[in-house]
Amino acid sequence: MLKFAKRQGTKSLKYDALGERFGRESLLPLWVADMDCCAPETVRQAIQQRVDHGIYGYSDRRLADNSKAAICSWLETRHEVQDLQLQDCRMYAGVMEALAVCIEVLCPKTEAVILNSPAYNCFYTALEASGRKILENYLAHDGKENYSIDLGLLEQQILDSPIKPRILLFCSPHNPVGKVWKERDIYELIRICQKYDLYLISDEIHSDLVYPGHKHLSILRQEFANLYDKIIMISAPSKTFNIPGLRSAYLISKNKTILQQLGKFCEQFQIGDISLSGHLALEACYSQEQSKVWLEELKQYLKQNRDLLHDYLKERFPELKHCKPEATYLYWVNCRSFLQGNPAALRKFFMDAGLALGWGELYHGNGWVRINFGCERALLEEALDKWNQAYLNLR
Numbered sequence: 001m002l003k004f005a006k007r008q009g010t011k012s013l014k015y016d017a018l019g020e021r022f023g024r025e026s027l028l029p030l031w032v033a034d035m036d037c038c039a040p041e042t043v044r045q046a047i048q049q050r051v052d053h054g055i056y057g058y059s060d061r062r063l064a065d066n067s068k069a070a071i072c073s074w075l076e077t078r079h080e081v082q083d084l085q086l087q088d089c090r091m092y093a094g095v096m097e098a099l100a101v102c103i104e105v106l107c108p109k110t111e112a113v114i115l116n117s118p119a120y121n122c123f124y125t126a127l128e129a130s131g132r133k134i135l136e137n138y139l140a141h142d143g144k145e146n147y148s149i150d151l152g153l154l155e156q157q158i159l160d161s162p163i164k165p166r167i168l169l170f171c172s173p174h175n176p177v178g179k180v181w182k183e184r185d186i187y188e189l190i191r192i193c194q195k196y197d198l199y200l201i202s203d204e205i206h207s208d209l210v211y212p213g214h215k216h217l218s219i220l221r222q223e224f225a226n227l228y229d230k231i232i233m234i235s236a237p238s239k240t241f242n243i244p245g246l247r248s249a250y251l252i253s254k255n256k257t258i259l260q261q262l263g264k265f266c267e268q269f270q271i272g273d274i275s276l277s278g279h280l281a282l283e284a285c286y287s288q289e290q291s292k293v294w295l296e297e298l299k300q301y302l303k304q305n306r307d308l309l310h311d312y313l314k315e316r317f318p319e320l321k322h323c324k325p326e327a328t329y330l331y332w333v334n335c336r337s338f339l340q341g342n343p344a345a346l347r348k349f350f351m352d353a354g355l356a357l358g359w360g361e362l363y364h365g366n367g368w369v370r371i372n373f374g375c376e377r378a379l380l381e382e383a384l385d386k387w388n389q390a391y392l393n394l395r
């Protein structure tokens with residue numbers, strides 16, 4: 001059974017940092033991407049067992065091997081990725097850590113990274129801090145807010161860029177728009193990466209939270225991986241099982257040279273080793289049957305939240321444009337027809353309504369908001385009531 005728990009007072013970023021992040025404590029938090037439900041019981045048990053032992057010393061390599069074996073088997077059974085070996089995987093404390101290492105090692109400081117905007121805000125933060133140039137290829141969206149990659153524009157941007165692009169950073173499924181990419185999209189991106197000699201890094205952290213009618217296609221599937229050898233996949237069980245605080249993520253590539261380069265860098269800085277609890281949690285999530293049952297229940301719950309949010313927005317705010325996310329518990333809403341889409345006015349409106357949302361500008365989507373619906377249904381309903389009330393008061 002999916003369980004929810006009170007998070008206030010646990011030093012949670014989502015709840016306890018509202019004052020610091022939003023300047024106000026008493027807001028309903030539908031912002032940062034973690035959920036309000038407890039992780040599967042299997043995770044608690046695995047960690048508890050070790051906690052009871054009372055010794056938390058260094059582990060030998062077999063602990064990481066267990067995690068890697070669990071990752072390979074998860075990707076094979078859930079995402080039809082074949083022929084993975086333990087040595088194709090490297091562990092990192094976060095997907096962003098893995099990405100930062102890739103940027104540092106594979107992209108010279110004078111070169112650029114291309115991504116599809118709007119994008120996960122930390123992509124911009126990390127790339128800006130690293131000094132790499134960012135080439136933003138904005139997703140196209142039709143009147144119904146269906147998103148697509150403008151491949152012609154992408155190629156043109158590569159050709160026009162005075163700075164050599166070195167990495168194409170692909171978010172699959174995409175945060176914040178919730179798009180699950182199709183075979184054609186992936187083939188085309190591979191073709192472009194081949195043509196312009198780009199590393200293709202696919203961030204698949206949201207790939208297990210895909211709704212019925214859609215199928216995640218991992219870049220590691222043979223039909224893609226066999227076409228090109230500069231492919232890297234980064235992912236984690238953190239979004240799927242709501243364990244981001246346990247810091248457990250991984251990178252996979254079939255390219256030995258890339259892995260050696262990354263390995264050398266990590267040895268130099270002694271990074272790329274994850275905590276005992278991170279390993280235990282990953283293995284519990286990916287290997288235990290009960291975790292898989294938990295995940296199915298979670299997906300049903302999230303789907304109902306998503307549908308509720310969709311229907312509510314359609315009915316009460318028909319002028320807002322949005323489409324149901326095909327994956328993730330994040331809902332990307334175009335508010336440009338509201339308050340002229342002015343970011344400051346939108347922030348004020350939503351905060352006065354009592355809501356802390358992901359402000360679109362963070363993802364380079366001015367006039368949009370990102371709503372995290374990975375919460376208890378009652379909280380989502382309360383948030384929508386607050387929104388509606390504030391809207392009525394405005395008129």
Ligand SMILES: Cc1ncc(COP(=O)(O)O)c(C=O)c1O
Binds near residue numbers: 096203
């Ligand atoms: C696309 C994407 N990548 C990476 C992350 C962060 O992952 P981590 O906490 O493992 O660094 C997030 C978190 O929301 C995300 O949405």
